[in-house]
Amino acid sequence: MAQAPAADWPILKMFDQLGRYVVCYMLIHNYYAWRDADGPAPTLSALQALVGSSARHTAGLVSALKLGGFIEIESDPADRRIKRLRPADATINEIGRSPRLFMRALDEIDGQDRAARLAEPDALGRLVYQSAAQVLAGGTLLHGFPGVLHFTRRDCGYPLLTAVMAAHYEPAISEGEPVVALSRRALAQRFRVSPAHIGNVFSDAAANGWFEIDPDGRVCPTMDFCDEFECWAAWQMTHGASLCGPAQG
Numbered sequence: 001m002a003q004a005p006a007a008d009w010p011i012l013k014m015f016d017q018l019g020r021y022v023v024c025y026m027l028i029h030n031y032y033a034w035r036d037a038d039g040p041a042p043t044l045s046a047l048q049a050l051v052g053s054s055a056r057h058t059a060g061l062v063s064a065l066k067l068g069g070f071i072e073i074e075s076d077p078a079d080r081r082i083k084r085l086r087p088a089d090a091t092i093n094e095i096g097r098s099p100r101l102f103m104r105a106l107d108e109i110d111g112q113d114r115a116a117r118l119a120e121p122d123a124l125g126r127l128v129y130q131s132a133a134q135v136l137a138g139g140t141l142l143h144g145f146p147g148v149l150h151f152t153r154r155d156c157g158y159p160l161l162t163a164v165m166a167a168h169y170e171p172a173i174s175e176g177e178p179v180v181a182l183s184r185r186a187l188a189q190r191f192r193v194s195p196a197h198i199g200n201v202f203s204d205a206a207a208n209g210w211f212e213i214d215p216d217g218r219v220c221p222t223m224d225f226c227d228e229f230e231c232w233a234a235w236q237m238t239h240g241a242s243l244c245g246p247a248q249g
Contacts, residue, residue, distance in 0.1 A: 002163035032129035
């Protein structure tokens with residue numbers, strides 16, 4: 001999750017903030033609900049009715065996604081006034097990246113093959129659909145973890161959080177040079193935001209008791225926050241495994 005994006009900056013600007021992520025998450029849900037489960041047509045109006053952001057904001061994001069090639073517009077052959085929103089593979093891969101990586105982590109623990117089964121965008125899209133259906137029926141997992149939730153609401157906040165956590169855990173699991181440098185400048189270059197934005201996110205986290213910042217500016221998560229993050233990760237693995245079906249490894 002902490003890797004620099006392979007694509008140009010719009011990937012981060014489109015997806016790595018909770019409000020925009022939710023719009024894309026539910027867009028994928030609507031498409032697969034229509035395609036596989038006899039749901040209503042995945043139109044803009046259907047999406048606007050489902051997400052929490054304003055209709056204008058949702059329409060603006062959909063226009064930007066269309067311009068960037070992240071969604072395709074399909075006309076209904078029976079009624080060409082109906083315009084269906086179909087997520088591109090790039091959108092499915094980015095929205096499904098965190099769930100797929102949690103499955104890869106779980107596979108390393110129990111030797112199964114869940115992540116491999118999610119390599120194809122269509123399989124990953126179905127997982128996102130099933131996940132969103134559970135969220136709509138029973139609420140989110142995220143809101144039970146206020147620290148993690150706070151980061152997801154900031155631009156590139158969740159990838160930034162994973163970079164800090166990776167640096168924290170890395171000495172226990174690997175040797176050699178750190179994979180993730182935590183200087184403000186290095187993180188700003190990695191996530192294509194300003195060093196000031198990185199500093200503001202770190203300062204907010206320290207003020208909330210989630211991070212500690214030493215006199216030299218080095219940042220480290222507190223033990224209480226590590227507990228929260230580890231519980232979050234465990235629940236994400238449990239949630240994803242329940243959707244993947246029986247293990248095949």
